[in-house]
Amino acid sequence: MTALSSFPITQRWPAIDPTVIQLYSYPTPNGVKVSIALEEMGLDYEAHKVTLSDADVKSDAFLSLNPNNKIPAIIDPNGPDGQPVGMFESGAILLYLAEKTGKLIGRSAIDKAHVTQWLMFQMGSLGPMLGQLGFFTKFAGGAWEDKRPQQRYIAEAKRLLAVLDKELDGRDWIAGAYSVADIAIAPWLRALDFYGTRETVGWDNHPALVAYLERFLERPAVQKGMVTPPRD
Known part of the structure; x- marks a missing residue:
């Protein structure tokens, strides 16, 4: 019996090495946050592809780990007090991994507070607003006759980008040193390419933000x- 035996998801997506972190994800802006963090922190892990189809994310196996049926999720067989732990919600996973390793979270309590506030900014504002922007421009929402929702998310996206651009003026990373906050924020900025909305939100008018994303992607x-x- 391994530390993962009590997790039903491992029956659908079996572990090759049950002693390392198991990642269940797909390369979306939220999904890659965790894979990037694992790579940056040098943690051993296995990645299992869980597509966005109902057959995967709404399967009994996946719901046993994340009842909210969203990627990413992880199992750490070496969790607190040596006990295995399963987790979902990308922001929570980033904080967990940062605290587990002592990396990318800052050196002081003040550093951690600043990293956490910008992580919450992504989770509560940037991600949801850019996600809705994508829906109302690239996907089905763009065909709706009522353009007020689309206009609402375009305006809010522009506001949030302006906030970030001002904050990044004269600094490389959002909380000073590179952190899990950057790992959360930057993939969502890159999603503007996928949504085809860079011109819509005036991306090139944010020089600090443009340089920030390029730096991140390098x-x-x-x-x-x-x-x-x-x-x-």
Whole structure:
């Protein structure tokens, strides 16, 4: 019997090495947060592809780990007090991994407070607003006759980008040193390409933000994490 035996998800997505962190994810802006963090922190892990189809995320196996049927999720066989722990919600996982390793969370209590506030900014504002922007421009929402929802999310996206651009003026990373807050924020900025909304939100009018994303994407751990697990 292994530490993972009590997790039903491992029957559908079996572990090759049950002694390492098991990642259940797909390369979306939320999904790659965790794979990037694992790479940056040098943690051993296995990545299992869980697609966004109902057959995967609404399966009994996946719901046994995340009742909210969203990727990513993890199992750490070496959790607190040596006990295995399963987790969902990308922001919570980032904080857990940062505290587990002591990496990418800052050196002081004040550092951690600043990292956490910007992580929450992504979770509560940037991610949801850019996600809705994507829906109301690229997907079904763009065909609706009533354009007020689309206009609402375009305006809010512009406001949030302006907040970030001002904060990043004169600094490399959002909380001073590179942290899990950057790992949360930058993949959502990159999603503007996928949504085809860079011009819509005036991306090129945010020079500090443009340089920030380029800097982020140059990191080797980011480049690997962005394609883990592979789509095909």
